[in-house]
Amino acid sequence: MTDIALWPGRRLAEAIRRRELSSRELLEHYLARIERFNASLNAVVTLDPDGARGAADAADAELAGGAPVGPLHGVPMTIKDTFQTAGMRTTSGHPEWDHVPERDAEAVRRLRAAGAVLFGKTNTPTRAADWQTFNPIFGTTNNPRDVSRTPGGSSGGAAAALATGMTALELGSDIAGSIRVPANWCGVCGHKPSWGLVPQRGHLPPPPGALAESDLGVMGPMARDVADLEFMLDILAGPTELSAVGWRLELPPARASSLGELRLATWLDDADYPVEADVGAALDAAVAALSDAGARLVDAKPPVTLAELVGLHQVLLYPLIDSTSTLSHRQWMSAHERRELLRAKMADYFRDVDALLMPITVVPAVTHDHHEPFIERLIPFGNESRSYFDLFGWVGLATVAYLPATAVPVGRTAEGLPVGMQVVGPFLEDRTTLAVARHLERLLGGFTPPPGYTT
Numbered sequence: 001m002t003d004i005a006l007w008p009g010r011r012l013a014e015a016i017r018r019r020e021l022s023s024r025e026l027l028e029h030y031l032a033r034i035e036r037f038n039a040s041l042n043a044v045v046t047l048d049p050d051g052a053r054g055a056a057d058a059a060d061a062e063l064a065g066g067a068p069v070g071p072l073h074g075v076p077m078t079i080k081d082t083f084q085t086a087g088m089r090t091t092s093g094h095p096e097w098d099h100v101p102e103r104d105a106e107a108v109r110r111l112r113a114a115g116a117v118l119f120g121k122t123n124t125p126t127r128a129a130d131w132q133t134f135n136p137i138f139g140t141t142n143n144p145r146d147v148s149r150t151p152g153g154s155s156g157g158a159a160a161a162l163a164t165g166m167t168a169l170e171l172g173s174d175i176a177g178s179i180r181v182p183a184n185w186c187g188v189c190g191h192k193p194s195w196g197l198v199p200q201r202g203h204l205p206p207p208p209g210a211l212a213e214s215d216l217g218v219m220g221p222m223a224r225d226v227a228d229l230e231f232m233l234d235i236l237a238g239p240t241e242l243s244a245v246g247w248r249l250e251l252p253p254a255r256a257s258s259l260g261e262l263r264l265a266t267w268l269d270d271a272d273y274p275v276e277a278d279v280g281a282a283l284d285a286a287v288a289a290l291s292d293a294g295a296r297l298v299d300a301k302p303p304v305t306l307a308e309l310v311g312l313h314q315v316l317l318y319p320l321i322d323s324t325s326t327l328s329h330r331q332w333m334s335a336h337e338r339r340e341l342l343r344a345k346m347a348d349y350f351r352d353v354d355a356l357l358m359p360i361t362v363v364p365a366v367t368h369d370h371h372e373p374f375i376e377r378l379i380p381f382g383n384e385s386r387s388y389f390d391l392f393g394w395v396g397l398a399t400v401a402y403l404p405a406t407a408v409p410v411g412r413t414a415e416g417l418p419v420g421m422q423v424v425g426p427f428l429e430d431r432t433t434l435a436v437a438r439h440l441e442r443l444l445g446g447f448t449p450p451p452g453y454t455t
Helices: 009-017 023-040 049-064 106-113 156-163 180-186 226-236 277-292 306-321 329-349 388-392 396-400 430-444
Strands: 044-047 076-080 117-122 170-174 189-192 218-223 263-266 355-359 378-381 384-387 405-412 418-424
Touching: 009 023, 009 049, 009 226, 023 044, 023 049, 023 076, 023 117, 044 156, 049 117, 076 106, 076 156, 076 170, 106 117, 106 170, 106 226, 117 156, 156 170, 156 180, 156 218, 170 189, 180 189, 180 405, 180 418, 189 226, 189 430, 218 226, 226 405, 226 430, 277 355, 277 405, 277 418, 277 430, 306 329, 306 388, 306 396, 329 396, 355 430, 378 388, 384 388, 396 418, 405 430, 418 430
Parallel strands: 076 117, 263 355
Antiparallel strands: 044 117, 170 218, 189 218, 189 405, 355 418, 378 384, 405 418
């Protein structure tokens, strides 16, 4: 029988509401699993057991007293250590930002308001700026499928904790695949929302105290199944307090519910960023399963090349993550105009296509490599090696064009490493990418725990 720690978050919330288990019981269960499993993974790096026990006991008392409860009432969860969390150490893996905030990041506040019991923080690379998770404060996080490999980054601790049942749900962030890459390499699910859907305030970077929204970056849910992603997105999405004076968010429904009605295009390989053979085989098998199930596959390639995307992504990204890289305002405006042209082209593209199926990375989870600078790093590719920067290849379309992208497991390599697929869709039509991802999950089985973590 599957351990309750691996149940979907919404199922746990329902069990608490029905008083089939208490929030305090579930919290103690997660804390016990962290005690049992975390030493070999280093995924959960900060704990607040006393504060969480107080919150869990309060949640149980409120339920017993008949008080109205939120959708996450009593559900224990961790938060990526890039989000300011009131009363809990927050660092973004950067010694200069190591502090205990007085207030929550806006996304964290919304989770608390929905009833979540926050009990810890998960590891991230320094300033969330790597596809591997290690930093000078907490050290290295390992992949639960193979501890010689990285879980990905920057939401690597989040993905590893989810995969091993050390948390019910997670909150991630993504500016260059930081939700999608760890979800892919750990075999869990993640959703990169349309840009602007979830408020960024209180996320690090930028430094503590910054108020402006950053370009490219998004905050989004991570979970073990796709339904939990949408469950969390409904809690997280919406205008900031200032904007809520004048507008409300109403995401459109999925363009279709049945597989045969959805128009799905594929972009599975590229001469500039070829995918490793085992990754390609898993992606091809996933598309074949869709076809066999009656999916409506259309032949339509996006009006852009990966090389163009990577170049534009890097121009817009580097000034945000590297203080030595700068753009003049005129240069930024030129890059922004190129981005807006791409967005217009993609809007036209999605008139005839409902969602685009793409790889997430060119390879499965890579072994730890902490060489600095990044340009010295290589990733194994069959009998050869490729640049570490090839990891930019497939994540840029959704990031640069502000599009939603849902990552879902679709298979494994011969070595048993997870392979995920990202479903990219039209701007603000997040429910369509989530709907397609649910079909993939249903056909291919979705998340399965790594060996040794099922009980």
